[in-house]
Every structure is written in structure tokens, then in C-alpha cells.
Amino acid sequence: MLEVRDLMKSFGGLKAVDGASLDVDQGAIVGLIGPNGAGKTTLFATIAGFHKPDGGRVRFEGKDTTGLPPHLLCERGMVRTFQITQPFARLSVIENIMVGAYLRTADRSEASARATDVARRVGLGDRLEAPAGDLTVAGRKRLELARALATAPKLLLLDEVMAGLNPTEVTAIVEIVRAIRADGVTILLIEHVMQAVMSLAEHVYVLNDGRIIADGAPRAIASEPKVIEAYLGRGAAERMSAHA
């Protein structure tokens, strides 16, 4: 469904994404992990059209979408959420979600019905009239998810929807993400909460210094020496196996 090939993005002299490639199959949940500063969010933003890539290609559903602006990608069914939540703070929860729903309908009551339905699915059903600015961190993460879902996406790019949440809240979001996939939405997620990645993703890519250094099933990836070194430093893998 999504093919990323040798994607490059630099800021000044810094190569934030340096030839990253990955594939997401229809109906999958794919994880993207990596240490802080690895370039995950930049890779996401470049795939989703927020940055113009300096090189490489992105194909979505078999069509070249490299460098298309975000609103056109969203129309085609690819939508991202933001790691730092970006609510329309002075609008109510339902108004926030309706902005997403309006992508597929111009009719107010239809948008409202769709938004209400999405709000229920992410557990915001009882907070519809609250100003988005009043939501807790967990509430805002749900709102990010809801707005994106309301655009009726085929591919959802989730950027750390679980960061900053307590374990109970993480479990709740994991369930919601599973339910979204069950409805036929393909998911690519950046996540730091390993518990979530391990239990959700079937396939995981590891990004370090703007390159994909490993990919595979989550369990296998966690014991990959290259991955351990990326997180813990050179030689860490050897020391760990020596201790074991």
C-alpha cells in the first residue's frame, strides 16, 4: 500500500532522513522505532507531504505521491497525527472532529453524525461539547486520532499517540488502534512505548541516523545487535550477551 524508496531529507547540513526505505502492506500495523533524533518524525512528515523530499520516491496505492502537499494526500486517504498534539483549541471536541469529517461531505448534519460516531469509537463520546483546549494529554491524543479517523483514511500515520500516557491509558489506546485496523485501516506508527509496539505491530522498522538499520518481527528485532547498539551505544550488544 505504501512504498518508500531511498527517501532523503536534509535541513542545512543535517541529513535527517538519509535514504530510508520501507513498505507497508494493506491491512497491516507496521511499527517505526528508533532512538531520539533518529529522524522518525521527519520521515513521517516527508511521507505525508509536510516536507519536500530531497531525493527518493513515495508511492501510495501504486501511484507516485512524492512531494504532494498534505491536503491532497489526505484526500487520497493518507493522514497523519502529530506527536505534539495540535488541537483546534478554541473549538469544541465535536467541531474539531467535524473538520476532518468535512473532507468527505459538505453536509453539516452528516459531518456531525460521522464525527459523533468517531468520537465514540475513540472514547470521547461524553466530551463532545468540551473545548479541545480543556482536554487532558490523553484526551488530546484521542482527539488527534479521532480527527484523523474522521477523514476516512486508508492509511493512518500515527506519531507517538501513546507518549506521555499512563499504562492504563496506553492499554486503552492499543485497543482503539486494534479496532481501527479491524475496520480495514492500514496503520504505520511511530512509538516509544515498547509494550505498545510489541503488542500491536506485525512488522517493525528501526530507524537510526536517518537510515533503516533493521526490520522484522518485533520479537526478533528486540534482540538484534544493531538495534541494541543504536539504542544503548556501540558494544552494548556484546556486553549484554557476555552478561547473559
Place this chain on the structure above:
Amino acid sequence: MSRRAMLWCAAGLLVAILYPLLFGGPSLIARSNYAINVAFLILFAAFLGQSWNIAGGYAGQTSFGHVVFFGTGAYVSTILHVSHGWNPWLAWPVAIASGGLVGAIIGVLSFRAGLRGSYFALITLAFAEVFRIVANSIPQTRGGLGILIKADQRPENFQFRDPMWFYYLALVLCVIGLAIAWWLTRSRFGARLAAIRENEDAAMALGIDVFREKVRVLALSGAMCAAGGTVYAQKYLYLDPSIAFGVEKSVEMLLVSMIGGAGTIFGPLIGSGVLHLVGEITRDLGNVVPGIKNAQPLALIVYGLILVVIVAYLPDGLTGLLRRRR
């Protein structure tokens, strides 16, 4: 809209319709062109403020140079009328379209360049100044001399012997402005504008063509404002560059919206009412309080104070105050 709000609107409209009958026309109480003219100014400034509010309040595109649209409308209809012999009623739609076009052009130029917030505000101010200087220099506008419209007080000539009719015209414009604002609160376009105002990146991520919507709203706002320009020219029958493109008018539009509550339906109307009543009262202070010879600066001081208080304590304007009370 709730039934109660609808009732209030209907009552307000009824009062507005009956108002001139109390003071003007077939006089019941006493004929007072003064009362009619103050009411005209309130409604007229409310309409211009509403045009600002559509872009500045609803879409968050704060402009300091909205007068550029007002002046465009005023000059286009006046030049067509005076120099080319058009009937002003026919020139009016052309003036409105020109305002929309200028809005679209300014929008394309500034939003293409990625100007946001205070940068956008400054570029609009610059556009208005450029228009003023051009109007001062080219023969079509007769430069600084200005254009006199020949008095010929016939309704088919867009001139009315009785100021009541200009009052009603302003009332119609004002109601149209309110209707547009109301439509924005319940339409997809309005929802998109609110999203853009709150967070452009998130709006973009949710499939909104931010550039296109911003250009559209500026064109709509410009067209509305230009409609007011023609009315002004036809009422006062004189136009010069500083009337048409003077910064005071831009400030007034922004002020009535901010005082009443930017991004609210009735904000500009409330703000305009308060501002003009304060203006009228302070003007009279000159006659009442001994020692004050010229009350004009006094009005400005009071405006300034009101603005400071509003900005400091009521970021949502007077409408916000009413809402908080509830």
C-alpha cells in the same frame, strides 16, 4: 439558532426597521436627520467591520489595511459613474467584483509568500498605502483633488433626498453581513476557516487546502468591503485618496470587531454601536464641560482607553463578556 435567539433577532430587526419612522420620514415624534445619520453610521461601520471580521475574526487573517477594498469599491463605481457615464446601480456590482478581485490578488501574493500573522497584517497595510499613493498620482482618480459626484437626488441615480433610505440600505447590508457570518458558523467553509485560524498545520493534515481557503475568504471579505465603498461615495458624493484609502478606516473596521468580539456574529455590530455612541457622547462633552474647546481628541482618548481595556481584560470582546456572564 435557538428559538429565543431567533426571537431576539426578529425583535431587533423590527426596531431597526421602525426606527426611522420615529425620527424621519412621516414623522411621529420629531424629524431628526441627526438620529438617522448616527444610526446609519453605526450600521454602516458594523457592515464594514463585519467584512473585516469574516477574514480577521473567523479565518484569523488579521488585516491592517482593509480600507484597500473599501477604496477600490468606492473608486471603481465612482470612476465608472462620473467618467464613463455608468448608472451607479450598475457600477455597484462591478465595484463589488473588483473588491473581490483585489482580495484574491492580495491573498495569492501574500499567502503564496507564506506570510502569516503580523507579517500578513503589515503587508495589507502596505497595500493600502500603495493604493492611496497611486490614487493620489494618476489622472483617472483626479489625484488629490478628488472626485465630486454631481448631486442628482433621484433613487434611480443611487442618491436619496431622505437620509432614511441610506439608513435602510445600510440596514440591508448589515443584515447580509450578519447572514454571511451566521452561515460561516454552520457551513463547511466556516469550519475550515476556524480550523485554519486555530492551527494551519493541523488544518492541512486534515485535507484542507489552506492556501485556497485563505484566498477565498479574503476575496469574499474584499467584495463585502467594496460594496460599502460605493455606498459611502454615493452618500457623501465626494471621494479623495485619503478618504478612500486612509488608515483610519482600516483601524475602525478592526476596532469595531475587536471591541464587539472578533469571530462572533454580532461582534462588529455591538462594537460599532459602542464606539459611535462613545464618539457622540464625548463630542457633546465639549459643549457641557467648561474648558474643553475641541472634543475631537477627547473621543480619540476614550477610544484608546476602551481598546486598552478590551485587549487587556476582554480578549473576546464585549460578546465574550456577555457569554461569560451566562
